[in-house]
Amino acid sequence: MRSRARKLVLLAMLALLVLVPPAAALLHQLFYVDLLRRVMIFGIAAVSLDLILGYGGMVSFGHAAYLGVGAYAVTVLAYYGIHDGLLQWAVAIGGSMLVALAIGAVSIRTSGIYFIMITLAFTQMLYYLGISLDVFGGDNGMRLPERSQFFGLINLNNGTEFYYLVLTILAAVVLLVQRLVESRFGMAIRAAKSNEARSRAIGFSPYPYKLAAFVISGGICGLAGALLVNHTAYLTPDFMQWTRSGEILFMVILGGVGTTAGPVLGAFTLLVLEDVLSGWTEHWQIILGPLLVLAVLFAKRGLAGLLPGGRGG
Amino acid sequence: MAEALLLARGLCKSFGALRASDNIDFDLLEGETHAVIGPNGAGKTTFIGQLSGDLHPDAGTIRFAGEDVTSLRAPARARRGFARSFQITSIYREFTALDNVALAVQARAGHSFRFWRRAREEDVLRDPARRVLEEVGLGARAGVLAANLAHGEQRQLEVAMALATGPRLLLLDEPVAGMGSDESQRMVEFLSRLKGRQSIILVEHDMDAVFSLADRISVLVYGRIIATGTPQEIRANADVRRAYLGDDVQLAWAHAERR
Incomplete structure (x- = not known):
């Protein structure tokens, strides 16, 4: 019953997202295609974070690292004249997974505040590495020479085509993560989150499972980074700034930790509010802050908790 | 006599000045229910923690089914057939x-x-x-x-x-703790049905449960096993009686010592 309601909500969200480009064209508001594409890209990043946060209990405060690795992978390859999207994105995902493996191997041995600080510290290291890379614009970043190419099948310079590609990837990622958390693997990491002593006593060593989840999460977020730099067409180390990690974390918490649709809702709410409010006043953060505090206080299970079936495991 | 399923020799574990396990020898035969009793603070939980692999002994060895498992941690021991319940439900x-x-x-x-x-x-x-x-x-x-x-x-x-x-081995840490008398009776009945089929190490405060389930009982006092024997032998043992008679006094002493 509950899972059916959840499925309906997901399908409704999908349908709405499918309708955005024609509706925007009809209303001559093409800007919304752009905004929603950005929302979905951050939605992917937030879903990837929720995999380890909501189901694995790992509060990564450095998820922007993988956005950065993904974005740098695409831009650096493009800089050297390699524009093949499949190759670029494969490197973005693979590179992010490697970085996640290194960060995870160290951080997962700790927990709580130490885990948060280690993930943050690694991300700061990468951020300063990005700033120091003068070849790629250093502090200022650089223009993406050309968007990723897919043998002429999909043209990312066409906003609508790019939009539908991002939507497809988002849907695939949500489906993948949902299957993951319900598989044996998912049950193992959720069990470790629920009660690690119990897991050890029945013979689960949590470490390899948590590490694998961390690496998968990093890979997905790296893909989001590859999409993001194609979206902005401009690379900047700011992709890896710690405030960016905080934003992604906030999207997950706002939307609903450990829910399927929640992180996407969180990304939507945060970015749309940011957009609307910044149109009204340049002091928009003064309004946004209290709104977010209220949202967290009164929707303790996140926005997804307000939807029918939103609290599905 | 058959080779014991589990064999602990010379287990020592200290926390600062407190010797929680003091040269413990212990064994469990296949199919046997071996209970460990002792006053509060006697080191029962520390002992079972070393058996399960959650604590590493300072000295001594643990053999299980002919294999030295002393250096294995809890998940690895679990995969070899250790299973446990916790004193606080987990x-x-x-x-x-x-x-x-x-x-x-x-x-x-x-x-x-x-x-x-x-x-x-x-x-x-x-x-x-x-x-x-x-x-x-x-x-x-x-x-x-x-x-x-x-x-x-x-x-x-x-x-x-x-x-x-x-x-292959059940470590039960106070399985009837905090239960009402009906509940605990049902649990004891259930455990008695496992008897013989299952090798069990039972740590328990409830003496009714211990004496109705155990084939053998070991008494742990201040980290030392002062007696091992059948329920009848333990009941008749003068050292054991003394340990339990002075329970309250010793408890206060143990607290003082820890400080």
């Missing part, structure tokens, strides 16, 4: 009773790097889990969230999880 509270037991089955079914198939739809995990739940008398409560089970039911669930791993 279950997956956010999962249903059936999920809890199915996870125990899954832990025993080899690695869990399986990413696609829904674990809750796998009969190879759910069916054995259901059988064990029936066995402990929780069959009707399979779909209830573990957190919402009554205290006694949670203890039963914990034993069910231990059994679902198909253990």
Whole structure:
């Protein structure tokens, strides 16, 4: 019953997202295609974070690292004249997974505040590495020479085509993560989150499972980074700034930790509010802050908790 | 005499100045129920922690089924057939009773790097889990969230999880602690049905439970085993009586010493 309601909500969200480009064209508001594409890209990043946060209990405060690795992978390859999207994105995902493996191997041995600080510290290291890379614009970043190419099948310079590609990837990622958390693997990491002593006593060593989840999460977020730099067409180390990690974390918490649709809702709410409010006043953060505090206080299970079936495991 | 299933020799474990385990020798025969009793603060929990692999002894060895397992940690020992219940109930509270037991089955079914198939739809995990739940008398409560089970039911669930791993050795840390008399009677009855089929190390405060279940009893006082024997022998043992008679006095002393 509950899972059916959840499925309906997901399908409704999908349908709405499918309708955005024609509706925007009809209303001559093409800007919304752009905004929603950005929302979905951050939605992917937030879903990837929720995999380890909501189901694995790992509060990564450095998820922007993988956005950065993904974005740098695409831009650096493009800089050297390699524009093949499949190759670029494969490197973005693979590179992010490697970085996640290194960060995870160290951080997962700790927990709580130490885990948060280690993930943050690694991300700061990468951020300063990005700033120091003068070849790629250093502090200022650089223009993406050309968007990723897919043998002429999909043209990312066409906003609508790019939009539908991002939507497809988002849907695939949500489906993948949902299957993951319900598989044996998912049950193992959720069990470790629920009660690690119990897991050890029945013979689960949590470490390899948590590490694998961390690496998968990093890979997905790296893909989001590859999409993001194609979206902005401009690379900047700011992709890896710690405030960016905080934003992604906030999207997950706002939307609903450990829910399927929640992180996407969180990304939507945060970015749309940011957009609307910044149109009204340049002091928009003064309004946004209290709104977010209220949202967290009164929707303790996140926005997804307000939807029918939103609290599905 | 058959070779003991579990053999602990010279176990020592100190926390600062406190010698929680002081040169403990202990063995468990195949199919035997061996109880460990002792006053509060005697080091029972420390002892069972070393057996399960959650604590590493400062000195001494533990052999299990002919293999030295001293350096193995809890998950590795669990995979060799150790299963335990905790003094304070340890279950997956956010999962249903059936999920809890199915996870125990899954832990025993080899690695869990399986990413696609829904674990809750796998009969190879759910069916054995259901059988064990029936066995402990929780069959009707399979779909209830573990957190919402009554205290006694949670203890039963914990034993069910231990059994679902198909253990060769059950370590039960105060399985009837905090239970009402009806509940604890039911648990004792259930455990007595396991007797003979299952090798059990039972740490327990409840003397009725201990004397009705144990084949042998070891008495632990200040980290030392002062006596091992059949229930009759233990009942008649003068040292044991003294240890229990002065329980309150010794307790105060133990506290003072720790400070």
